[in-house]
Amino acid sequence: MSSLRNVSAIVEKEWRHYFGSPIAYVLLFVWTFLFGRFFQVAFEYFLLASARQGGMEMGMGPKMSLNEWVLRPLFQNMAVVALFVIPMLTMRLFAEEKRQGTIELLSTNPLTDWQVVLGKFFAATGLFGFMILVSLVNFVPLWVYATTAPDWKPVATGVLALLLYGASLIAVGTFISTLTRNQIVAGILSFCAFLALLTLGWADDPAAGPLQQAIAYLSVTAHMEDMTKGVLDLKDVVFYLSFSGFGLFLAQQSVESQRWRA
Amino acid sequence: MIEVVNLTKRYGRHTAVDGVSFSVQKGEILGFLGPNGAGKTTTMRILTCYLPATEGTARVAGFDVFEQPLEVKRRIGYIPETPPLYPDMEVADFLSFCSKIKGIPGKDRRRKIDEAIEKTRLVDVRNKHIGKLSKGYRQRVGLAQAILANPDVLILDEPTAGLDPKQILETRELIKSLGGEHTIILSTHILPEVEVTCGRVVIINKGKVVAEDTPENLTQRLRGSGALRVEARGETGPLFDLLRTVPGVIGLRPKGDAGDGVVAFEVDAEAGRDLRPELARAVVGAGHDLVGLSRLGMSLEEIFLQITTTDSADGAAPEAPAAAEAPATEAS
Numbered sequence: 001m002s003s004l005r006n007v008s009a010i011v012e013k014e015w016r017h018y019f020g021s022p023i024a025y026v027l028l029f030v031w032t033f034l035f036g037r038f039f040q041v042a043f044e045y046f047l048l049a050s051a052r053q054g055g056m057e058m059g060m061g062p063k064m065s066l067n068e069w070v071l072r073p074l075f076q077n078m079a080v081v082a083l084f085v086i087p088m089l090t091m092r093l094f095a096e097e098k099r100q101g102t103i104e105l106l107s108t109n110p111l112t113d114w115q116v117v118l119g120k121f122f123a124a125t126g127l128f129g130f131m132i133l134v135s136l137v138n139f140v141p142l143w144v145y146a147t148t149a150p151d152w153k154p155v156a157t158g159v160l161a162l163l164l165y166g167a168s169l170i171a172v173g174t175f176i177s178t179l180t181r182n183q184i185v186a187g188i189l190s191f192c193a194f195l196a197l198l199t200l201g202w203a204d205d206p207a208a209g210p211l212q213q214a215i216a217y218l219s220v221t222a223h224m225e226d227m228t229k230g231v232l233d234l235k236d237v238v239f240y241l242s243f244s245g246f247g248l249f250l251a252q253q254s255v256e257s258q259r260w261r262a
Numbered sequence: 263m264i265e266v267v268n269l270t271k272r273y274g275r276h277t278a279v280d281g282v283s284f285s286v287q288k289g290e291i292l293g294f295l296g297p298n299g300a301g302k303t304t305t306m307r308i309l310t311c312y313l314p315a316t317e318g319t320a321r322v323a324g325f326d327v328f329e330q331p332l333e334v335k336r337r338i339g340y341i342p343e344t345p346p347l348y349p350d351m352e353v354a355d356f357l358s359f360c361s362k363i364k365g366i367p368g369k370d371r372r373r374k375i376d377e378a379i380e381k382t383r384l385v386d387v388r389n390k391h392i393g394k395l396s397k398g399y400r401q402r403v404g405l406a407q408a409i410l411a412n413p414d415v416l417i418l419d420e421p422t423a424g425l426d427p428k429q430i431l432e433t434r435e436l437i438k439s440l441g442g443e444h445t446i447i448l449s450t451h452i453l454p455e456v457e458v459t460c461g462r463v464v465i466i467n468k469g470k471v472v473a474e475d476t477p478e479n480l481t482q483r484l485r486g487s488g489a490l491r492v493e494a495r496g497e498t499g500p501l502f503d504l505l506r507t508v509p510g511v512i513g514l515r516p517k518g519d520a521g522d523g524v525v526a527f528e529v530d531a532e533a534g535r536d537l538r539p540e541l542a543r544a545v546v547g548a549g550h551d552l553v554g555l556s557r558l559g560m561s562l563e564e565i566f567l568q569i570t571t572t573d574s575a576d577g578a579a580p581e582a583p584a585a586a587e588a589p590a591t592e593a594s
């Protein structure tokens with residue numbers, strides 16, 4: 001009960017900070033703008049291609065899938081955008097507290113390290129979720145103007161994939177932010193770490209050895225694949241949750257151990 | 263209320279706090295005095311569970327700082343040397359955040375925040391951004407944060423550092439008014455501060471406790487047998503001979519010409535004897551004008567210097583307090 005209150009107090013404080021400074025607005029703008037743009041591009045391409053196909057085959061060919069042509073590229077593009085956006089959400093989380101000395105306020109009040117770490121993680125994930133939520137406006141015309149309403153499930157799984165993927169990156173970013181008192185350093189390191197996690201996926205090759213496959217399994221982007229196609233696999237959800245949990249565990253350990261090294 | 267036993271903190275090979283022990287009774291204001299880098303802040307950080315000790319134990323209200331940090335933190339209000347504040351928050355919002363993490367129940371929050379704001383005289387800035395406040399106000403916001411939950415123990419690290427004289431006076435008054443209700447540990451390197459506010463002083467240097475007493479006793483102790491300053495009109499030679507013959511004088515140092523034909527001497531008297539009447543009679547009886555006769559009380563400032571300034575050549579930190587100890591035992 002009291003731990004819930006402490007976590008929510010931290011969340012509230014972080015949100016106040018995000019929206020009390022330009023950070024939240026800038027990120028919201030960048031994210032929704034790019035989301036809209038990628039949606040538009042994918043959608044126009046889809047319309048063009050389906051018109052062409054319709055002309056050629058007189059509607060006899062395989063039906064073009066909105067999921068395959070619009071949602072999948074859109075969510076995967078946004079996953080790349082997230083690589084840039086999330087470091088900006090997470091870099092200040094602990095680095096700023098350390099530089100300002102306010103970490104001393106947090107650690108001399110009756111809070112546990114876990115409550116602080118979780119509060120910050122939920123605040124950043126919440127803001128990221130809010131960004132995704134706002135950009136869903138783009139889909140409204142599909143339901144309003146399409147003759148047959150598209151299936152909502154692929155959109156839902158795509159959003160879930162993006163959120164889980166974002167949460168994993170945020171957990172790692174939170175951990176990296178505990179390592180330094182310099183926000184910029186934390187931001188750059190997080191970005192590098194995210195790129196490294198992305199490239200892990202490139203090792204994926206069915207012919208490769210077990211080690212290489214194990215590495216590829218750790219790729220945060222690969223696990224989005226099915227969900228962006230509208231297929232919800234519990235395996236992927238578990239992967240993201242445990243990935244986030246591990247990042248947060250590292251963050252908590254780091255915060256705690258710094259007390260001993262100080 | 264606070265019990266510190268043999269506390270030691272090492273950073274690698276450097277020992278910041280070295281076997282410090284002291285205790286503070288409920289309602290007492292303890293002054294923690296020492297030069298910069300003496301280990302005051304480290305000790306306070308251990309007491310507030312910010313740092314773990316290398317050795318030794320510290321208990322606050324019966325709870326061990328290492329074993330039950332949450333219980334300890336619930337009972338402590340703490341301001342570090344630079345108050346940790348969020349510059350982009352308004353004063354009231356900041357205190358509201360603090361009231362939540364301090365676990366003050368929702369229905370009491372408003373009242374407690376208002377009380378703290380009133381006590382620290384922050385009423386006119388309650389809706390200002392902390393980043394825009396002056397140093398003095400920020401210090402007060404820090405103090406408001408510390409007293410917010412009405413904790414049993416207040417730990418204040420240099421609460422008057424960087425304030426202007428008026429603010430210093432106000433802060434001291436505030437701290438004094440908080441004593442009794444709260445147990446307070448206050449660190450400072452400004453001596454008048456402890457003389458004014460504290461009931462007891464622990465002097466710490468190079469991580470060790472070198473003296474512990476009331477400010478009055480400390481002054482008394484080092485006054486020792488009571489050195490006197492005698493100023494009389496006349497020649498140094500005859501006056502020296504005259505004063506030397508006064509019974510009870512065990513040391514005599516000419517202090518030179520004090521101007522206007524007056525010469526000064528410092529007289530050491532036997533322990534426990536007040537030689538002022540004898541000296542006055544001797545000087546006046548010999549036909550000299552007695553211009554001045556005073557006790558050479560040491561200010562805390564001098565005591566502090568005497569205790570903490572050690573010959574770094576032989577690093578004999580414990581010697582000074584031993585010297586300080588001697589007269590006190592004789593006197594009692």
